[in-house]
Amino acid sequence: MEKTHFARYSAVIRTTNGNVMDERLLMAQDGPLQVYYAPFEHVNRDAKVAIVGITPGKTQMKNALHEAKRQMLVGTTEGEILRLAKSTAGFSGPMRLNLTALLDRIGLGERLGLASSAELFSSARHRLHTCSVLPFPTFVSGDDYRGTPDPLKRPFLREQIRQHFEPVVKELRSAFFLPLGPVPTRVLLALAGEGLLDRDRVLDGMPHPSGANGERINYFLGKKSRECLSGKTDATALDRAREELVKRVGRIAD
Numbered sequence: 001m002e003k004t005h006f007a008r009y010s011a012v013i014r015t016t017n018g019n020v021m022d023e024r025l026l027m028a029q030d031g032p033l034q035v036y037y038a039p040f041e042h043v044n045r046d047a048k049v050a051i052v053g054i055t056p057g058k059t060q061m062k063n064a065l066h067e068a069k070r071q072m073l074v075g076t077t078e079g080e081i082l083r084l085a086k087s088t089a090g091f092s093g094p095m096r097l098n099l100t101a102l103l104d105r106i107g108l109g110e111r112l113g114l115a116s117s118a119e120l121f122s123s124a125r126h127r128l129h130t131c132s133v134l135p136f137p138t139f140v141s142g143d144d145y146r147g148t149p150d151p152l153k154r155p156f157l158r159e160q161i162r163q164h165f166e167p168v169v170k171e172l173r174s175a176f177f178l179p180l181g182p183v184p185t186r187v188l189l190a191l192a193g194e195g196l197l198d199r200d201r202v203l204d205g206m207p208h209p210s211g212a213n214g215e216r217i218n219y220f221l222g223k224k225s226r227e228c229l230s231g232k233t234d235a236t237a238l239d240r241a242r243e244e245l246v247k248r249v250g251r252i253a254d
Contacts, residue, residue: 006078009037013068020061021142030156032141033149036061039068039085040135043171047129048112048252049120049203050175051091051099052184055134057144060089087125091209096121098209098217103178105221106206106245111252129172133187135164147183152190161187169197176252178203203248205241 005027012024020036028035038061056064068085076084091099096118103109103117112127114120120128134157138145151157169177169191177197179185185204192199207216215233218224220242226235 004041004078004082005037006039006041006082010072012037013039013065014072016065016069018062018066020058020065020137021139027136028156028160030154033145033154033156034139034142035134035160036137036139038064038137039082040064040089040132040137042079042082042086043131043168044126044129045171045173046126047172047175048127049108050129050131050172050177052177052179052188053130053132054147054181054183055132055136055138055145056089057137058139061137063088086130089130091121091130094211095209098211099180101221102206102209102217106203106242107249108252111249129175131165131168133165133184134160135168136160147181150186151183152186166191166196174253176201176203176248178206181208200248200251203245205238205245207238 009025012022016022016025020038022036025037026034027037038056040056064085067088068081071081071084100109100116100118100121103120109115109117109119112120112124114124133151134145138157138160140148149157151161165187177188179188179202185202188197188202189199189204191197192202207213207220209217215224215230216238219226219229219233219235220238229235
């Protein structure tokens with residue numbers, strides 16, 4: 001197994017009792033920006049699709065730490081601990097429902113031979129990798145980092161991407177990357193511009209599956225007509241993005 005950060009922090013995880021801001025887990029800091037360790041190092045090299053967010057939040061971090069501790073206490077191997085801890089932090093609830101509906105709308109489930117993209121979170125989990133452009137939980141003054149400051153313009157954050165995300169991209173040699181939101185999209189397109197990733201493997205343009213994005217999601221899914229949209233939703237851009245996504249999904253090898 002390749003070297004991970006887990007061994008350095010495993011003793012802390014045994015005793016942290018779910019305190020996500022335990023200073024013993026602090027990996028790096030730049031002013032108000034703080035990066036903490038959580039066991040998100042597992043990489044599913046066989047994945048066909050990688051769903052990319054910004055960074056794990058406090059809830060994901062707490063769940064991963066709890067699962068890692070639980071597995072350590074029963075003697076689970078490091079590799080399996082990392083896999084199981086990572087899986088506990090996956091998408092759930094309404095966001096997962098929206099996400100799977102959006103993925104089916106662009107034909108991903110069908111392309112992979114699935115009845116629904118929902119199977120990526122159950123029986124077909126081996127075909128999915130979930131990750132973040134800032135893989136280790138990143139906070140601003142103790143709050144979840146949501147994209148400000150710009151990670152491509154702040155040297156500290158750009159270095160986190162270089163150290164911890166770029167190696168993941170290189171390991172996922174056959175995966176297509178689906179960014180959730182503008183920040184992961186900009187990062188992936190920047191890496192493609194640097195030659196680290198084929199641009200055609202970036203499935204950008206899909207609405208973020210957050211419930212707060214309901215109008216754009218409903219239009220993308222065909223549940224709301226163009227005539228009923230507010231001025232905040234660009235129907236033409238969404239139509240163009242959906243068409244391009246369908247084309248790119250068609251290039252995924254089954």
